[in-house]
Amino acid sequence: MSVKDCGNHHDGRKKLIRRLIMAIAGLIILLSLVVFLVWAILHPEKPGFILQDVTIYNFTTTTVPPYILTTVTQLTISSKNPNDRIGIYYQKLDVCVTYRAQQITVATLLPPSYQGHHDVAVWSPLVYGNAVPISPFLQQVLSQDLNVGSMLVNVKIGGRVKWKVGTWVSGRYRLDVNCPAYLRFGNPTGVYPVGPAVKLQLLQRCHVETALGS
Incomplete structure (x- = not known):
């Protein structure tokens, strides 16, 4: 065995x-x-946006019906990528100005760009609204603001971004930026500006939101 x-x-x-x-x-x-x-x-950490300055060439409204508003404004907007290893592709960003929740300029398209780690991008778009119809209530409030010599508008940026890590690029994310801008005219007259142009230094930080989507 x-x-x-x-x-x-x-x-x-x-x-x-x-x-x-x-x-x-x-x-x-x-x-x-x-x-x-x-x-x-x-x-990733959201990019930081700052509304640096606003140059206003025209901001006038009619005083009799139909009420219309005409604006010509140039903005200086900067964005910083706070991430150490993540780049940002800005795609199809557009900017406009709103007053009392109503859009008063057409949307201006910003050029697409890539932002590397800790890089800063600066845009200086010209935004305008030619004979934009406004309600009688909005015209009344706007006239009061112009007579007082100050008003609050919102500069809004919307579009799509992609994140880049090494050679990998993410899908599209929705980007929404809101920059409140408190404009002080200094010399209220009811028509703004008095001279050919008025440049206001703001350095206003903006609220930024990103979300997955198209």
């Missing part, structure tokens, strides 16, 4: 267990790397 040698069987079992442990450890490391990359890609 022979005795079976279980040594080889035992060693093979230990090797299988070691391989299984190594495979599980490798899988955990891989999953951790994927989770980190997903976090880095899908949760």
Whole structure:
């Protein structure tokens, strides 16, 4: 009667267990790397926008019906990428001005650009509204603001961005920027501006929102 040698069987079992442990450890490391990359890609820090200045060439409204508003304004807007390893592609951004929740200029398209780590981009778009119809209530409030010599408008930027990590580029994210601008005329007359142009230094930080979407 022979005795079976279980040594080889035992060693093979230990090797299988070691391989299984190594495979599980490798899988955990891989999953951790994927989770980190997903976090880095899908949760980047939002760019910071600043409305640096506003130059107003025309801002007038009619005093009899039908009420219309005509504006010609140049804006200086800067954006900084705060991320260390994530670049930002700006795609199809447009800017407009609103007053009391009504859009008073047409949307002006900003040139597409890429922003590297900690880079700063600056745009100086000209926005205008030619004979924009406004309600009698809005005309009354606007006339009061012009007579007082100050008014609050909102510079709004909307469009799409993509995040870039190494050679990988994310899908499109929606970008919405709101820059409140409190304009002080200094010399109220009811018609603004008095001279050929008035430039106001603001350095106003903007509220920025990003969301996954088209």
